Amino acid sequence: MINLTLTESLQKLNNREISTVELTRAYLDRIEKYGADLNCYITTTPERAMADAAASDARRAAGDAKFLDGAPIAMKDLFATRGIRTTAASRMLENFVPEYESTVSQKFIDAGTVLLGKANLDEFAMGTFSKTSYFGAPINPWQLDKQLTAGGSSGGSTSAVASGLAIAATGTDTGGSIRFPAAITGLVGMKPTYGLCSRWGCVAFASSLDTPGPIARTVDDAALMLSAMAGHDPKDSTSSTHGFSCNAPLDPVLGNGKKLRIGIIKEFNDVKISDDMKSLFDARIRDLKSMGAEIVEVSIPNILDALAAYYIIAPAEASSNLARYDGMRYGLRVEGRDIYDTFKKTRAAGFGDEVQRRMIIGTAVLSSESYDVYFMQAARVRRMIADSFNAAFEQCDLIICPSSAGTAMPLASDLTPLEYYALDLFTVAMNLAGIPACSVPAGLAQNGLPLGIQVVGARFDDMRVLQLAKHIETAAAIDNRPTTIMGK
Ligand code: GLN
Numbered sequence: 001m002i003n004l005t006l007t008e009s010l011q012k013l014n015n016r017e018i019s020t021v022e023l024t025r026a027y028l029d030r031i032e033k034y035g036a037d038l039n040c041y042i043t044t045t046p047e048r049a050m051a052d053a054a055a056s057d058a059r060r061a062a063g064d065a066k067f068l069d070g071a072p073i074a075m076k077d078l079f080a081t082r083g084i085r086t087t088a089a090s091r092m093l094e095n096f097v098p099e100y101e102s103t104v105s106q107k108f109i110d111a112g113t114v115l116l117g118k119a120n121l122d123e124f125a126m127g128t129f130s131k132t133s134y135f136g137a138p139i140n141p142w143q144l145d146k147q148l149t150a151g152g153s154s155g156g157s158t159s160a161v162a163s164g165l166a167i168a169a170t171g172t173d174t175g176g177s178i179r180f181p182a183a184i185t186g187l188v189g190m191k192p193t194y195g196l197c198s199r200w201g202c203v204a205f206a207s208s209l210d211t212p213g214p215i216a217r218t219v220d221d222a223a224l225m226l227s228a229m230a231g232h233d234p235k236d237s238t239s240s241t242h243g244f245s246c247n248a249p250l251d252p253v254l255g256n257g258k259k260l261r262i263g264i265i266k267e268f269n270d271v272k273i274s275d276d277m278k279s280l281f282d283a284r285i286r287d288l289k290s291m292g293a294e295i296v297e298v299s300i301p302n303i304l305d306a307l308a309a310y311y312i313i314a315p316a317e318a319s320s321n322l323a324r325y326d327g328m329r330y331g332l333r334v335e336g337r338d339i340y341d342t343f344k345k346t347r348a349a350g351f352g353d354e355v356q357r358r359m360i361i362g363t364a365v366l367s368s369e370s371y372d373v374y375f376m377q378a379a380r381v382r383r384m385i386a387d388s389f390n391a392a393f394e395q396c397d398l399i400i401c402p403s404s405a406g407t408a409m410p411l412a413s414d415l416t417p418l419e420y421y422a423l424d425l426f427t428v429a430m431n432l433a434g435i436p437a438c439s440v441p442a443g444l445a446q447n448g449l450p451l452g453i454q455v456v457g458a459r460f461d462d463m464r465v466l467q468l469a470k471h472i473e474t475a476a477a478i479d480n481r482p483t484t485i486m487g488k
Contacts, residue, residue: 001026002164003481006071006221007248009167013060013070020060020070024053024114027072031116031165034485040138040150040159042077043085044117052114059112068228069112074166076157077118078125079105079212080201084115088203089133090123092331092350102201103233104170104212111228116166120156123352124322125177125205128420129411130155132354140185140408141485142449148408151181157215158185163485168216168225172202174209175310176427179439182215183403183452186441186480188222188469189215191427193460194434195240197226198233206317207238209310209431217480219440219470220248226462242460253467254291260468262288263298263396271304271425274406276445280476281402284442284453287475288400298392298399302384306429309385311421312365312378313432318355319362325350357417386433393458398468402426403439403452426454436462440469443476450478 001023004012012018028046035041049072056070080086080098087093101109108115122132130152131137138159140148150159154171158181161169171178173191182189190213197212204210214225223246230244253260264285273281285295327333327346334349336342351359365374392399403426430437436459439452453472457465 002030003486005218006167006216006224007218009071010068014065020053020056020114021050023070024049024072027116027165027167034163035165038139038141038159038163038165039136040120040156040163040165041074041117042087042089042120042135042156045084045115048084049114049116056112056114066110066112068108068224070114072114072116072167073108074116074119074157074160074169075105075108076121076154076170076172078121078172078203079170080203081105081115081118084118086118086203087134088124089121089135090350090352090355091134092325094134094332096331100201103198103235104202104229107229107231119154119160119169122153122155123355124203124318125153125172125174126318126354126358127152128180128423131411132352134352137411141482142185142408144484147411149184149411151184151408153177154215155181158182158187161187161215161217162480162482164481168214168221170229171213171215173211173213173431174205175314175431176424178213178215179403179427179437179452179454180423183439184408184450186450186478186482187215187217188219188438188440188473189213190222190226190438190466191430191436192226192230192244192462193240193242193436195238196230196242196244196462198231198236198239200233200235204321206314207321208317209314211431219466219473220250222438223250223466224248244462246463250467250470252471253464254288254293254471258292260293260398261296261396262293263296263392263399265303265399265401266297266299267301267303268401268426272405273402274445276407277402277405277451280443280451281453284472284475288471291471296396298395300385300388300392300429302381302388303429305381306385306432307421307425309378309381309432310424310428311361312374313382315358315362316366316375317362319359319366322355322359354417382432385429389433389435390458398461398464399456401454401456403454407445407447407449407451430456435459436465438465438469440472441476441478441480442472444478450480
């Protein structure tokens with residue numbers, strides 16, 4: 001049963017070929033067997049899952065099945081879940097049990113899904129390999145003997161879905177945290193338009209960039225997940241009224257004489273990528289051309305400055321968002337001599353190195369001496385990048401580009417902080433511009449590991465982004481059930 005996609009499972013559930021209790025049991029058994037080794041869950045919720053499953057079967061029997069009724073999913077442990085520990089993978093929130101439900105997780109309850117557990121991630125979603133997690137890094141199932149990263153920050157979500165320990169999962173993408181981990185685990189990861197999914201109840205990293213979105217085995221599955229999680233929320237002031245809804249399978253945007261202009265970003269031509277990424281990218285372009293797409297070169301002049309702008313803006317916002325963890329209201333508290341000493345001890349003990357680094361950078365770029373030359377300058381670059389994308393979408397309908405330069409690296413890789421930051425080169429610009437981008441499998445590299453391509457669209461063109469991603473998925477035709485663990 002765990003070989004079924006979300007779309008297939010829903011069909012079988014609706015046809016009464018399987019029950020939600022059976023499907024949930026199958027996932028829980030696998031979590032019991034592999035969960036600890038893969039370290040993809042921080043908290044599992046088997047009792048809640050079985051209760052959700054029974055309720056789902058009852059609804060279906062009563063002819064009352066909801067949109068995703070019976071789908072066993074993982075929730076990135078950044079979304080507050082009422083009565084269930086929500087850690088953000090930080091010691092600061094190790095024992096934090098929220099009294100409220102995030103909008104996104106509530107929407108999944110409303111859609112009838114089954115909660116399997118809370119997925120591991122980088123601490124406060126800051127990182128690229130999920131190695132900054134206080135609970136240790138999740139593992140990429142593709143080549144278990146090599147102990148590769150499942151990516152970050154949504155690495156627990158990708159590890160779980162790629163291993164068949166969840167049918168699909170939520171992620172958040174501030175600078176690439178859905179797309180990069182999805183790409184290197186052979187999955188589909190969609191960063192929707194900023195504002196499409198509510199941030200309410202999602203632990204804040206950089207509020208102007210944080211974007212919840214789905215991680216799934218197929219594009220159709222991702223589209224269903226996004227339909228469940230999108231929608232206006234009066235509790236999030238940046239939430240859009242635009243909405244998103246669809247049923248699977250998605251309609252094609254190519255073939256049958258349909259015209260589509262697909263842009264390639266000129267500035268990315270000079271960025272070094274692996275030979276495999278290059279040849280897969282070229283192969284997929286050839287496929288799209290043969291289906292009738294016209295390929296045009298577009299320019300986003302400042303796109304290579306996106307990294308610098310991101311690593312100013314994101315830490316600046318993080319430094320203010322994380323000021324709330326002071327040991328006074330909730331989370332960890334380490335008693336000191338006086339109140340200032342308590343602040344100091346609490347924050348020194350509660351935050352890991354990377355989170356402290358971000359707060360120091362953020363505080364520095366916001367200081368009066370640095371504000372104009374760093375923060376304001378980064379804000380200008382951000383504006384220019386957003387404007388350039390708008391101009392590019394006058395010349396093309398959608399853009400494609402690599403999701404990463406290469407395949408999953410070993411967790412033991414010893415990179416400097418700047419080397420980690422540089423891995424976000426292909427993803428951060430879309431967050432700065434607030435536009436949708438979906439990473440979809442492009443094929444397998446020579447070493448047998450998956451690589452991804454991004455489809456990027458104008459604001460609120462999420463549907464067409466997914467539709468084109470589906471054509472690429474079909475052309476690449478990889479089997480994203482790693483033999484190591486999905487036992488083919
Ligand atoms: N790797 C990026 C960072 O460390 C992106 C993280 C994210 O999207 N949450 O900030």
